[in-house]
Amino acid sequence: MKKKYRILIAIICLSVTLFAFTTNSEKSIDPDKDKLLLELLTFVIEKGHYDPATIDNDFSKGVYKDYIEALDPSKRFFLQSDINEFSKYELELDDQLTNRDLTFFNLTYDRLMLRMEEGSKIYKEILSSPFDYKIEENFNVDYDKVPFAKNTKELKEKWRKQIKLSTLSSFTDKQKLEEDKKTKNPAYVIKSYAVLEKETRDSSLKSLNDSFGFMYELKRDDWFTLYINSIMSQFDPHTTYFAPEDKERFDTSMSGKFEGIGAQLQKKNDYIEITELISGGPAWRGKQLEKGDLIMKVAQSNGVAVDVIGMRLSEVVKKIKGAKGSEVRLTVKKTDGTIRIISIIRDVIEIEETYVKSSVVEKNGLKYGVIYLPKFYIDFENKDRRDAGKDVALEVDRLKKAGVNGIVLDVRDDGGGSLSTVVDIAGLFIEEGPIVQIKTASEKKEILYDTDKKIEWDGPLVIMVNEFSASASEILAAAIQDYKRGIIIGSKQTYGKGTVQRVIDLNQYVKNTAFGDFGALKTTIQKFYRINGGSTQLEGVSSDVVMPDRYAYLKMGERDEAHALPWDRIDSAPYSVWNNTSKFDQAIANSKKRIENNVQFKLIEENAKWIDSRSAENDYSLNIDKFKVAQKQIEETAKKFKPIADYKNNLKFTSLPYELEGASKDSLLKEKRERWHESLSKDIYVEEALNVLDDLQPKSIVKTGIPIDKKGKLVKS
The missing domain is CATH 2.30.42.10 (PDZ domain)
Structure with a gap:
């Protein structure tokens, strides 16, 4: 990994291309920072990316499509005449990039500023007079299929319907709220139709003013960053340009x-x-x-x-x-x-929310630990500071001292982070061995090992994942699964991000400081593989126990991303599976049977299918009577799924002693932990994870005095 990066630096430092970035003479200075930035980015990415895309007409078409969609996703600014003018450049953007030509960007930026100014006048004019919610008309919100407005009159009509749909929804909500107040208090005087209608328009006006206020605050550099990232995304979904402020935010998110x-x-x-x-x-x-x-x-x-x-x-x-x-x-x-x-x-x-936290729960006379890891965080500038590996090790040690009989490690919604911390965390649960394989485009594979023979936790282990568990989360889950060290439960598959990115500070290659900060490039430099040789790219990690998920049918994974790198396989690394897996198959079978017969899980599966069907409904009536009928139908169906939110598992989760002491002095921390524990007590997925830990308990548990049947199962009273 380091070797590849050193080679990249050497190539860039020696390249005559960087002559344009020196300050040896006035003639060698390009006065346009944007052009220099494009040249630097293009050069670095072509030399450093794992599999750089060919910059050709297809590349140009991709940039054009993504950029126009990013500028005007709901098609409320540009006219079809604008698009006709822009489309002349659809096959020229590759050449403009090569020649550092900003003609297309300048054209679209200037036009957007003009259309935004016009849009500001349009919505204010629309909201200056009442809406007639009795007339028959519809509005389609499938912006991908709806064409751009042919002229200003058609654009104003689109704005009017967009705003009307928003205010209609708010208006009917206000009406219902007024009726509820009247029901609770017969003396309450319901606000009139006209008053409520005016309130919804005022609220919409404030919302749009705030939205436009935010857009007006954006500088030209912000819009140029958007254009650059429409270019970067053609290489793969995770190659991104960070403007200076974005780089700072990224560093904060990684270190916490x-x-x-x-x-x-x-x-x-x-x-x-x-x-x-x-x-x-x-x-x-x-x-x-x-x-x-x-x-x-x-x-x-x-x-x-x-x-x-x-x-x-x-x-x-x-x-x-x-x-x-x-x-x-x-x-x-x-x-x-x-x-x-x-x-x-x-x-x-x-930032406390960045860091790992744990909780203890008693179930069937046994004590279990739940560790939640929101991110594989690390401070790249100071390795002595806390990181996910050290913090998880500390929580495991604390749970051991608390006398837990099993651990659930929850990496749901964990988008990944530092690769080194994955190796440290996986190493807590195995004796020693490979954790992940890494491959660059031109070099042999590299295997990252856990070399510490000490096992911090050798008891029952469950890893919880969902479709938003990505990258580092998938490496951890895959390693635990390949070693058969623990049972993976959650969604059908994880996100499917099997690539490694490096953040490269662009300023290190620029001698001329007069242009200021150039930011950084996060680019894909490697792919990682499971120790069994398979890639997690696109396919993710399949759970041993699949639990129904409300969003299971929506397209949200790497496989749904444009320009994602393909799946492939390499040779496996030598490793030995865990020597205590005799209960795994039965525990998995027991869990699947529980889920199959669980009414709540059946309801979640039905809800997932309903959500998927709702996502295809894009046409809304703007007639208040029809709108109310449609909303009532939705509400009636939604009532059926209310038990999902109301569910309680009747388990009591508590903090470890050190945190209880801290919470006694910190009311905010106390409130946050109470909220977390409350969410755990409503989480059927955590409950099933604990059920699996029950099934993984060794027969020696009988020493605790808890009754065990002939099969080694807990006798539940």
């Missing part, structure tokens, strides 16, 4: 840390509002800043306070974030209207 004051912000009209204080952060510790405060000015230490009213959110965030130990002074308007200046010393903030 950043330096700042520890507050979540949102735009509220022209102000920046505090929406939450991050538990343990300096703002939280200081107890002066509060949820709901509005930030008016920002000053650095003893510097001059800068007015941030009307400033875009990202710019305000830049001013507030800063190095650990530095001071920032915020002028805020409190919820009571008073103005205060609050000094905060910045610190390292840990």
